Amino acid sequence: MANMQWTLLLLIWMGQCCVIDCQLYEFHYINKEKTWTEAQQYCREKHTDLVTVTNMKDIKRLINISPGNWRGAWIGLYGQTDGTRKWHWSLPGVEFNESEKNWNTGEPNDKTGWQNCGIIWKNLKWGDLSCHDHQYFLCYDDKYILINKNKTWEDALIYCRDHHHDLVTITNMDQQRAVQQEAQFASTDYVWMGLSYACTLDLWFWVSDEVVRYKNWALDGPMDDCDMSGAMETKGNHQWCKKDDTEKFNFICST
Numbered sequence: 350m351a352n353m354q355w356t357l358l359l360l361i362w363m364g365q366c367c368v369i370d371c372q373l374y375e376f377h378y379i380n381k382e383k384t385w386t387e388a389q390q391y392c393r394e395k396h397t398d399l400v401t402v403t404n405m406k407d408i409k410r411l412i413n414i415s416p417g418n419w420r421g422a423w424i425g426l427y428g429q430t431d432g433t434r435k436w437h438w439s440l441p442g443v444e445f446n447e448s449e450k451n452w453n454t455g456e457p458n459d460k461t462g463w464q465n466c467g468i469i470w471k472n473l474k475w476g477d478l479s480c481h482d483h484q485y486f487l488c489y490d491d492k493y494i495l496i497n498k499n500k501t502w503e504d505a506l507i508y509c510r511d512h513h514h515d516l517v518t519i520t521n522m523d524q525q526r527a528v529q530q531e532a533q534f535a536s537t538d539y540v541w542m543g544l545s546y547a548c549t550l551d552l553w554f555w556v557s558d559e560v561v562r563y564k565n566w567a568l569d570g571p572m573d574d575c576d577m578s579g580a581m582e583t584k585g586n587h588q589w590c591k592k593d594d595t596e597k598f599n600f601i602c603s604t
């Protein structure tokens with residue numbers, strides 16, 4: 350039992366909450382004691398990465414279903430101390446956002462010398478610890494996958510439905526961010542999303558039937574036109590653009 354790994358799939362309670370929130374990530378609470386770097390390596394091998402904790406809602410849920418032996422766990426937060434201290438997320442391409450920080454009272458404090466690695470405590474607040482400490486840790490699995498093939502919008506939709514789940518739907522900023530993570534590795538300037546325009550109804554819709562509530566359109570796009578679908582920029586601000594759906598781009602499937 351000592352080495353047993355408690356794998357907590359958030360999907361367990363999928364039936365209890367709305368699909369929008371649930372499909373974002375799968376968390377895994379790993380109760381093996383590792384240094385921060387070892388934990389990062391483990392997560393990257395077996396999952397996607399150490400968790401990025403910008404979504405406290407998800408973490409609160411994790412704690413609600415934890416087996417009771419929950420304690421502090423490494424998250425993907427690390428500091429660099431050449432000159433001034435600056436915090437980063439382990440996941441490449443995710444900027445640390447100062448307005449989302451969630452330090453415990455008095456942290457970060459470098460209490461025992463340099464404390465350059467981030468932990469999340471039972472109260473859901475962050476602390477800094479020496480990266481050489483051995484702690485449990487939190488990994489997560491991505492729910493989105495970039496397909497490096499150039500396809501028209503419709504062929505992309507068919508591909509996703511055949512091989513995965515669907516062309517991706519984005520209904521909030523956290524999902525937008527997670528999809529950006531994938532989009533940046535595309536070989537085309539845009540990636541198709543599951544967003545399309547119903548000409549006769551003059552309506553943009555997600556192929557998953559979600560309502561287009563959260564929006565991230567580029568400002569100077571073309572007028573709505575028949576045969577248009579929605580694509581995300583793979584560089585810059587990752588805004589959404591209206592594209593002729595016969596154009597061929599990489600695309601992102603939900604899994």
Ligand SMILES: *[C@@H]1O[C@H](CO)[C@@H](O)[C@H](O)[C@H]1NC(C)=O
Pocket residue numbers: 446447448449
């Ligand atoms: C930082 O987070 C705040 C609050 O969630 C958000 O409004 C803002 O756009 C974020 N900034 C960046 C650069 O992502």
Ligand SMILES: *[C@@H]1O[C@H](CO)[C@@H](O)[C@H](O)[C@H]1NC(C)=O
Pocket residue numbers: 497498499536537
């Ligand atoms: C897809 O298109 C891009 C841009 O035109 C090109 O660089 C890339 O090699 C193409 N990928 C494939 C798999 O054909």
Ligand SMILES: [Ca+2]
Pocket residue numbers: 456457458459460464476477478
């Ligand atoms: Ca500390």
